[in-house]
Amino acid sequence: MTERRYDPTTDEWVTFATHRQNRTYKPADFCPLCPTLPGEEPTEVPYRSFEVVTFDNLFPSFSPDPPAPEIEASELYPVAPTNGRCEVVVYSDDHSATFSDLDSDRVRMIVDVWADRTSILGSDPKISYVMPFENKGETVGTTLSHPHGQIYGYPDVPPRPLRELDAAQAHHRRTGRCVHCEVVAAELADGRRVVAVGGGWVAWVPFWARFPYEVHIAPETHRDSLPDLDDAERDGLAATLATVTRTYDRLWDFSLPYVMAFHQKPCDGDPRWDALGHVHVELSPPHRAADRLKYLAGSELAGGAFVTDVAPELAAAQLRAARPRR
Amino acid sequence: MTERRYDPTTDEWVTFATHRQNRTYKPADFCPLCPTLPGEEPTEVPYRSFEVVTFDNLFPSFSPDPPAPEIEASELYPVAPTNGRCEVVVYSDDHSATFSDLDSDRVRMIVDVWADRTSILGSDPKISYVMPFENKGETVGTTLSHPHGQIYGYPDVPPRPLRELDAAQAHHRRTGRCVHCEVVAAELADGRRVVAVGGGWVAWVPFWARFPYEVHIAPETHRDSLPDLDDAERDGLAATLATVTRTYDRLWDFSLPYVMAFHQKPCDGDPRWDALGHVHVELSPPHRAADRLKYLAGSELAGGAFVTDVAPELAAAQLRAARPRR
Numbered sequence: 001m002t003e004r005r006y007d008p009t010t011d012e013w014v015t016f017a018t019h020r021q022n023r024t025y026k027p028a029d030f031c032p033l034c035p036t037l038p039g040e041e042p043t044e045v046p047y048r049s050f051e052v053v054t055f056d057n058l059f060p061s062f063s064p065d066p067p068a069p070e071i072e073a074s075e076l077y078p079v080a081p082t083n084g085r086c087e088v089v090v091y092s093d094d095h096s097a098t099f100s101d102l103d104s105d106r107v108r109m110i111v112d113v114w115a116d117r118t119s120i121l122g123s124d125p126k127i128s129y130v131m132p133f134e135n136k137g138e139t140v141g142t143t144l145s146h147p148h149g150q151i152y153g154y155p156d157v158p159p160r161p162l163r164e165l166d167a168a169q170a171h172h173r174r175t176g177r178c179v180h181c182e183v184v185a186a187e188l189a190d191g192r193r194v195v196a197v198g199g200g201w202v203a204w205v206p207f208w209a210r211f212p213y214e215v216h217i218a219p220e221t222h223r224d225s226l227p228d229l230d231d232a233e234r235d236g237l238a239a240t241l242a243t244v245t246r247t248y249d250r251l252w253d254f255s256l257p258y259v260m261a262f263h264q265k266p267c268d269g270d271p272r273w274d275a276l277g278h279v280h281v282e283l284s285p286p287h288r289a290a291d292r293l294k295y296l297a298g299s300e301l302a303g304g305a306f307v308t309d310v311a312p313e314l315a316a317a318q319l320r321a322a323r324p325r326r
Numbered sequence: 327m328t329e330r331r332y333d334p335t336t337d338e339w340v341t342f343a344t345h346r347q348n349r350t351y352k353p354a355d356f357c358p359l360c361p362t363l364p365g366e367e368p369t370e371v372p373y374r375s376f377e378v379v380t381f382d383n384l385f386p387s388f389s390p391d392p393p394a395p396e397i398e399a400s401e402l403y404p405v406a407p408t409n410g411r412c413e414v415v416v417y418s419d420d421h422s423a424t425f426s427d428l429d430s431d432r433v434r435m436i437v438d439v440w441a442d443r444t445s446i447l448g449s450d451p452k453i454s455y456v457m458p459f460e461n462k463g464e465t466v467g468t469t470l471s472h473p474h475g476q477i478y479g480y481p482d483v484p485p486r487p488l489r490e491l492d493a494a495q496a497h498h499r500r501t502g503r504c505v506h507c508e509v510v511a512a513e514l515a516d517g518r519r520v521v522a523v524g525g526g527w528v529a530w531v532p533f534w535a536r537f538p539y540e541v542h543i544a545p546e547t548h549r550d551s552l553p554d555l556d557d558a559e560r561d562g563l564a565a566t567l568a569t570v571t572r573t574y575d576r577l578w579d580f581s582l583p584y585v586m587a588f589h590q591k592p593c594d595g596d597p598r599w600d601a602l603g604h605v606h607v608e609l610s611p612p613h614r615a616a617d618r619l620k621y622l623a624g625s626e627l628a629g630g631a632f633v634t635d636v637a638p639e640l641a642a643a644q645l646r647a648a649r650p651r652r
Binding site: 001005006007008009010011012013014015016017018020021025061071074076077131133134135140141142150152154158159160161162163164166167168170171179180182183186206207208209210259260261263282284288289292293294295296297298299301302303304305306307308309310311312313314 | 332335337338340341342344347351397400457461466467480484488489493494497505509512536586589608614621622623624625627628631632633634635636637638640
């Protein structure tokens with residue numbers, strides 16, 4: 001069963017993809033994202049070696065030609081097919097590498113892949129929003145350890161980016177300015193929460209960090225989305241991503257799990273998003289200390305109200321101290 | 327540092343309570359929620375035995391007389407004190423019990439405590455919303471295994487209930503009806519997702535379940551909040567909660583972790599919530615199978631877009647099959 005169901009009590013859609021219940025789960029002896037070696041079982045990558053590959057997820061939540069919903073719709077409970085796209089981006093043929101191990105050329109190549117796939121998926125009229133992301137580490141549920149990320153092409157603007165866009169629109173109406181431009185300028189002027197700056201990009205711990213070691217990365221100059229970045233800006237993004245992920249691994253001397261995701265302008269052509277989607281990356285590590293996790297429980301899950309245990313200024317100072325010297 | 331900070335990019339507040347970083351964490355030899363025994367170290371409960379006790383959380387996120395925020399506010403970044411209340415509700419003096427082990431009188435007593443504390447905290451003009459909840463199990467981050475729940479008195483209506491109220495308001499304007507009343511009637515009429523019904527209450531897997539074995543419990547007759555429930559309705563709620571939590575434990579023959587939370591009408595006196603807050607309980611177990619968890623990662627965390635692996639009709643059938651016979 002693969003279908004979308006509407007929740008009239010929150011005005012949100014939930015996607016059901018029950019075939020995903022049988023998706024590959026921490027395989028012990030075989031990695032489907034490794035190169036296919038001569039004479040051995042084929043993986044999902046039909047090459048003996050590769051730099052970066054991207055392909056459709058074998059267990060997609062959204063797909064270009066989904067079946068009709070099985071459950072009947074009603075006025076109270078609308079349903080919809082799971083139009084969209086789910087892609088895998090394998091970062092390297094080195095099974096044991098992580099994003100922070102990649103050299104600068106490779107990271108830059110991945111930035112290009114994210115941008116290109118944003119353009120290509122975004123040109124599908126059934127896709128309204130493209131979100132590249134990476135779930136890193138078993139702690140955040142990753143079932144394949146080979147270094148990879150994902151790109152979801154959603155049939156609508158998902159709830160969290162939509163909330164951001166709505167807030168940006170309200171801010172723009174009130175002040176005439178992009179709220180993300182204002183935040184970036186405020187963080188650069190203040191400096192206490194900045195983790196890295198350079199190449200036209202800023203990495204900082206948000207004033208309102210929901211996860212103690214959350215880091216956002218955004219361009220100083222307003223850019224709507226990944227495809228809008230020029231060569232120099234892509235280089236700057238790649239360098240900043242490399243710095244932040246390496247800093248994370250040095251914070252407590254282990255490979256830090258995180259969820260990393262891009263927010264950018266929707267691709268649904270709606271003119272109300274013009275000048276509101278300031279592309280940025282959000283990295284959310286689940287750790288609140290080397291040996292302790294931040295859980296999303298009652299207040300966060302049922303209330304949506306985050307309580308954070310670490311001051312953002314302290315987290316930023318710890319991250320600055322852990323930053324690798326060039 | 328204890329203060330609230332505003333996120334202008336999502337129009338939400340985040341609470342910082344850095345003293346909580348040092349809160350009691352899985353103590354091995356001493357339980358602060360057990361009775362205080364003669365000649366032994368005092369716990370937080372100064373009684374040799376007890377039924378249900380409630381007291382202020384020693385490590386509160388919100389409190390009646392919070393300090394002023396340390397960080398300076400700006401037009402872009404408003405800050406606020408952490409007014410509110412955080413209480414602990416200990417369900418039993420039996421350290422190894424769980425909610426599902428409690429007898430019906432005890433569960434009914436806990437319902438009364440939730441209702442009474444909702445009235446008492448709700449009468450504080452600095453509290454806008456009262457949410458009783460329970461985080462059960464290490465899987466959802468519980469650091470004390472003694473059976474207990476919590477009650478948060480928030481200074482505003484938290485994001486998730488606010489989103490529900492906004493959706494209920496839109497539905498009411500469009501149809502003249504309470505969306506929760508409509509959902510309860512639809513589930514009773516359909517039956518495929520119903521887990522238990524009786525005493526004026528329905529327990530069902532939502533049509534749009536975000537967690538595979540999510541169960542909601544609501545009264546058939548519209549009631550705004552816990553204090554509005556009469557004696558018979560409280561008995562019915564207690565019996566339904568007992569049935570659902572026992573069913574959870576029988577589903578896979580282990581004590582199932584969950585987050586359980588009440589949503590009810592805000593207590594801020596705002597007339598726009600009149601007839602919109604239909605009290606209900608949401609139980610969200612993190613398991614998607616006996617040996618696998620549903621993680622909130624890229625799509626859920628950064629996108630707010632849930633992808634669920636189990637059909638709600640199948641989950642409900644499994645739960646009905648596991649339901650204890652009276």
